Amino acid sequence: MASWFCCGKVSNRSRRGKEQPTWRVFSLKELHSATNNFNYDNKLGEGSFGSVYWGQLWDGSQIAVKRLKVWSNRAETEFTVELEILARIRHKNLLSLRGYCEEGQERLIVYEYMQNLSLHSHLHGHHSFECSLDWNLRMNIAIGSAEGIVYLHHQARPRIIHRDIKSSNVLLDSDFKARVADFGFAKLIPDWATHVSTRVKGTIGYLAPEYAMLGKANESCDVYSFGVLLLELASGRRPTEKLSSTVRRSIVDWALPLVCEKKFSEIADPRLNGNYVEEELKRVVLVGLMCVQDLPEKRPTMLDVVELLKGESRDRFSHIENSDMFRNPLAAEINNGTSLTDDRLDCISEEKELERPLRENAEL
Numbered sequence: 001m002a003s004w005f006c007c008g009k010v011s012n013r014s015r016r017g018k019e020q021p022t023w024r025v026f027s028l029k030e031l032h033s034a035t036n037n038f039n040y041d042n043k044l045g046e047g048s049f050g051s052v053y054w055g056q057l058w059d060g061s062q063i064a065v066k067r068l069k070v071w072s073n074r075a076e077t078e079f080t081v082e083l084e085i086l087a088r089i090r091h092k093n094l095l096s097l098r099g100y101c102e103e104g105q106e107r108l109i110v111y112e113y114m115q116n117l118s119l120h121s122h123l124h125g126h127h128s129f130e131c132s133l134d135w136n137l138r139m140n141i142a143i144g145s146a147e148g149i150v151y152l153h154h155q156a157r158p159r160i161i162h163r164d165i166k167s168s169n170v171l172l173d174s175d176f177k178a179r180v181a182d183f184g185f186a187k188l189i190p191d192w193a194t195h196v197s198t199r200v201k202g203t204i205g206y207l208a209p210e211y212a213m214l215g216k217a218n219e220s221c222d223v224y225s226f227g228v229l230l231l232e233l234a235s236g237r238r239p240t241e242k243l244s245s246t247v248r249r250s251i252v253d254w255a256l257p258l259v260c261e262k263k264f265s266e267i268a269d270p271r272l273n274g275n276y277v278e279e280e281l282k283r284v285v286l287v288g289l290m291c292v293q294d295l296p297e298k299r300p301t302m303l304d305v306v307e308l309l310k311g312e313s314r315d316r317f318s319h320i321e322n323s324d325m326f327r328n329p330l331a332a333e334i335n336n337g338t339s340l341t342d343d344r345l346d347c348i349s350e351e352k353e354l355e356r357p358l359r360e361n362a363e364l
Contacts, residue, residue, distance in 0.1 A: 227291025
C-alpha cells in the first residue's frame with residue numbers, strides 16, 4: 001500500500017530547498033518492544049483512527065505511536081493521507097514524523113513524543129487542575145499554532161487544509177511550545193482550486209457552517225476552527241456545552257454577548273485568577289470572534305490572524321474593535337443554542353480524549 005512512501009517520491013517533493021526531516025520504517029517487533037506490547041498504561045489518547053501510545057526506543061529516545069484500531073479501506077486512506085502530508089511538511093509548530101510501520105493489517109505512525117501532551121489535557125483533561133498554563137504560555141500557544149497553520153495554508157505546495165483544528169490536536173513540547181498534529185483528515189488543494197467538496201469530518205463545536213452543511217472545505221474552515229480554539233484558550237471553556245439533551249450552546253454564542261457588553265473579565269479563564277494582560281485578552285477574544293463569522297469571506301486569513309495576535313496592526317485591530325458585530329448585544333443573544341441531530345453524527349465526532357498520567361511522566 002505505502003510503497004510510494006518507501007520509494008521517497010513524496011519526501012523528495014517535500015524538500016523544496018529545506019533539510020529533509022529524518023524518518024524511517026519501523027518493524028512491528030520494535031514498536032511492540034518500545035510500547036511494552038501497547039500496554040494500557042502507555043496509552044496517551046484515543047481517537048477515531050485508533051489509540052496513541054508512549055514508547056521508548058533502544059537508544060532512550062521517546063516516541064508516540066498511533067496504532068490503527070481496525071483495518072478498513074477508510075482507515076487505510078486516512079493512514080496514507082497522514083503519511084503523505086507529514087512527509088511534505090516541516091515547521092517548528094507542526095508535529096514531526098519519526099517513521100511508520102506497515103506489516104500485515106497493522107498500520108502505525110511514529111511521531112516525536114510531546115512531553116506536555118495536548119492543549120486539551122491542560123484545559124479540560126488530566127492536567128486541567130494543575131493550572132499550568134499561565135497567560136504568557138497561552139499567548140505563545142495561540143501564536144505558535146497559528147504560525148503552523150499559516151505554513152499549511154500559505155507556504156506548503158500544494159496548499160493544505162487541516163480540517164480538524166481543535167485543542168486535542170495542538171500538542172505541547174517540553175517548553176509548552178505548540179505543535180499542530182493529526183493530519184488524517186487533511187486535504188491538498190491545488191493552486192487553481194477555491195475549495196474541495198468532501199464528506200464532512202471533524203468535531204462538534206469547531207465546524208464552519210458552510211462545511212458542516214455543504215461539505216465545502218477550504219482554508220476559511222480552518223480559520224473558523226481556530227477562532228473557536230482562541231476562545232477556548234482564553235476562557236478555558238469547552239467549544240460547546242449541553243443546555244438540554246438535544247440542544248447545545250456554542251462558546252461563540254456564550255462569548256459574543258459578553259463582548260458586546262465589554263465584559264471581557266467574565267470571559268477570562270477563572271483559573272488565571274485575573275493574571276492576564278487585558279489588552280492581549282481582548283485581542284485574542286476579538287480575533288477569535290472575527291474568525292467564526294458565518295460568512296467565510298468575512299473571516300481573516302491565518303496570516304492576518306498572526307499579525308493581529310502579535311499586535312502588529314493597531315489600526316486594523318482598532319477597526320475590528322469598533323465593528324458593528326460587537327455593538328448589538330440583543331442581536332448577539334438571538335442564537336443562544338445549536339441543535340444537533342443524530343443523523344449528522346456519523347461524520348462528525350464528539351471530542352473524546354483519553355489522557356493517561358503515563359507513570360506521572362516520571363521520566364520528564
